[in-house]
Amino acid sequence: MNIDSIQLISNADIVITTDSTMAFDALFLNKPVISINFKEHEKYFIYKDVKPIKKVSNQKELETAIKQSKTQTSKNLAKIKKYLGQEFFKLDGKSAQRTADFIKSLLLTKKKNAL
Secondary structure, eight states: OOOOHHHHHHHOSOEEESSOTHHHHHHHTTOOEEEEOOGGGGGGOTTTTOTTEEEEOSHHHHHHHHHHHTSOOHHHHHHHHHHHHHHSSOOSSOHHHHHHHHHHHHHHHHHHHHO
């Protein structure tokens, strides 16, 4: 069975994950993200410095984080937008065009140098 993870995230109210890049997909879709940090794997915890992602390490913290995440506020959305703006280049939906233009310029430069 094929499951579209982006569709699942789009339909979710909250995304709960461990160490998965789906957390970033969720942030791009303005979804609250909770990441479970298992103490024994703490040195591998990739989200420890990602402020919009709530980090939990036990059941009580998870329950609290879920309750808090149920009400996505404009402040939370601003945190997500700020983080994405700092960490990712140009979130304008035009990356494919920039990539194509770059490749075209490389090909034209190579062609000119060959002449």
